[in-house]
Amino acid sequence: YNQAGVFFKQARDAGYEGVFMGTDGMDASGLADLAGDALVKGGGMVYTSVAGPASAYPKAAKFAEDFKAKFGADPQPFAAQGYDAAAVCLKAIENAAKAAGNKVPTREAVRDAIRALTLDGITGTISFDSIGDLPKAKYFIIKVNAT
Structure with missing residues (x-):
């Protein structure tokens, strides 16, 4: 920058x-x-x-409030998406480990668990199509001016 x-x-x-x-x-x-x-x-x-303000996601407002209380600053762009990405990874690892009899899952098993996952995150419901993409992504147009 x-x-x-x-x-x-x-x-x-x-x-x-x-x-x-x-x-x-x-x-x-x-x-x-x-x-x-x-x-x-x-x-x-x-x-x-693709990162909108916390106000665009009702559940992200609490995340932003908690973040500011802990760190003394507003979260950076993509913080809410990063939070959800971590939640997706952790849930997929948990699901893959359960499917493997509570043993360490393979990378392929985690990948498949991610693709099968539907998660209610702070930015909305997250799911993936058969090739691992979000079926519907949000895009924002942000305007910055003096008024």
């Missing part, structure tokens, strides 16, 4: 008043720290991301 933050500041200083557009690489508090008000001046900034 070091180069992007400097770029946004220099572009505004040079008179650029348009919208900065990008992908989820722009979804980081470090970028805002470096770019300062350059992100909200002019047309602001618009980016797409």
Whole structure:
């Protein structure tokens, strides 16, 4: 984000008043720290991301509140998705171990358990298709401006 933050500041200083557009690489508090008000001046900034704000997920609001209470800062983008990813992995390992008679499961057994899993996570219901992809993913369009 070091180069992007400097770029946004220099572009505004040079008179650029348009919208900065990008992908989820722009979804980081470090970028805002470096770019300062350059992100909200002019047309602001618009980016797409698969990580929405905690308010987009009713169960993630409690996660964000607990995170802030423990660490003194808001969770970074993708924190809720990371939490759910860990929960998926742990549940799949548990299920695969049970299926293996409570022995250490193979990687293949864990993979198959992940694909068979449906989990009620903090970002919603998580399941996978036969090749391991989410059957339906959410995408967000985030607009950052002064108002």
